[in-house]
Amino acid sequence: MTTFLEADDELKRTLGFLPDDEALDKQSETRMTSALTAAEIYVQNAVGQNIDFYQKEDVKPLYKIACFAIAANLFNHPSSATSSTTASTIIGQMRGAYDLYLEKEQQNGSTSESGSTEPGN
Template identity: 40%
Template sequence: MAKVQFYLTIKDGLEDLLGYIDDDLTEEMKTRMITCLNAAESFVQGSVGPDDGNFYQKNGVKNLYTVACNSYAATLFTYASTISVRRVNNVDDVCRSIIGQLRGKYDAKDDEVNNDGTEHQSDISNGVN
């Protein structure tokens, strides 16, 4: 399994999305936000594909990645759940939609033509090039 790279901080939109300002945040809340954001980045990267060192930071990808991660992190933060017999919260529609867009961009990246004219494709299911 590929190692997850964490790119975002809670200052990249999560605080604003949740409606918090610095004066309102306790250390406990900041820690919980960071944990939710890390979980969201792991989820999004796991759903799209392993990072090749710069995919999630490319123009046209970074904004989608940030919105998807913040959306899912906000869901995790707002609807924190424990093990129970109640209904489990599903991934929100915004995150799911953006993951679909990111998968398309990821697939397009893997179908690019190499400099020598040969087609480069990778097996996304296991992350092997």
């Protein structure tokens, strides 16, 4: 599993912290990073493993929003977190786009080596 998003100022603001917020201690930053990693793994397992897909300009913003929505739930409700409606909707859109991406890759004969090309694996 490859993750590439970072717990940056945008994620901190999503979680209600200002970039230099004194309430944001090292433990919270570690939890934030762990929640984001878990969110990326969740989205990739739900959509597909081909990392090149998530780097596409039209997909990357959707991927980031879905991951941030899941990370926020995991961060704020660690013992009872579930995927948000926002994340579920975006994941559904990304599944369709991923299937089209795989079809184009197979038609071009250029299936990526960077991960499995099976949806949902």
